Amino acid sequence: MKTLVIGASTNKERYSYKAIHNLVDKSHQVVAIGAQKGIAFDVPIETERIAFQGIDTVTLYVNAKVQSEYYDYILSLHPRRVIFNPGTENPEFYAILKENKISYEVACTLVMLATNQF
Numbered sequence: 001m002k003t004l005v006i007g008a009s010t011n012k013e014r015y016s017y018k019a020i021h022n023l024v025d026k027s028h029q030v031v032a033i034g035a036q037k038g039i040a041f042d043v044p045i046e047t048e049r050i051a052f053q054g055i056d057t058v059t060l061y062v063n064a065k066v067q068s069e070y071y072d073y074i075l076s077l078h079p080r081r082v083i084f085n086p087g088t089e090n091p092e093f094y095a096i097l098k099e100n101k102i103s104y105e106v107a108c109t110l111v112m113l114a115t116n117q118f
Contacts, residue, residue, distance in 0.1 A: 001028060002054045004077065006070060007061030007088075008032035008045045015085065016061035019109045026113055031055075049073045057118075059083040059109045064090035075100055083109055 003023055008016045016032075017040050023030045024041045031052050034045040049070070055077045060067060067090055074082065075096070081103040084090060089106055097104045105112075112118040 001056040002052070003028050003030050003057045003059060004052060004055050004079070005030060005032040005043075005059050005061065006034075006074075007066075008034035008040060008043075009061075010034075010036075010038035010040050010045065014061070015110065019059060019061070019085075019113075022110060022113045026118070028118075052077060055079045057081050057083060059085060060088045061085055063088060064093070067093055071096060075102070078102075081105060083107055083112070085109055 005016055005020055008020060011017055020030055020032060020040045020043050024043065030043045032043050032045045037047050038045045056079060058074055058079045060083065071093065079102060082097055084104060084106045085108055094104055
């Protein structure tokens with residue numbers, strides 16, 4: 001399973017950074033997109049919308065306004081699910097995902113990983 005983190009950061013205090021760390025620790029394949037290029041736990045953070053293959057899960061760390069710029073991109077990846085972490089709730093995008101038969105969860109990736117629900 002490959003997970004795409006959108007809103008990735010090299011800042012150790014950011015939840016996206018902690019999510020990358022925990023995903024890597026639990027042997028998940030991780031790819032990442034952020035506002036700035038960098039590396040987090042050997043995962044390159046890209047700034048371009050790369051056509052990654054085999055994305056199972058997209059986990060969001062950007063607000064609803066920023067998400068709108070990613071709608072078409074995320075749909076093009078055909079993920080199985082999208083996770084809306086706290087602060088990223090977006091009913092408009094929920095409807096678009098549902099329409100495209102992509103499941104979504106309003107949850108915390110860190111909690112899901114810690115409780116083996118990821």
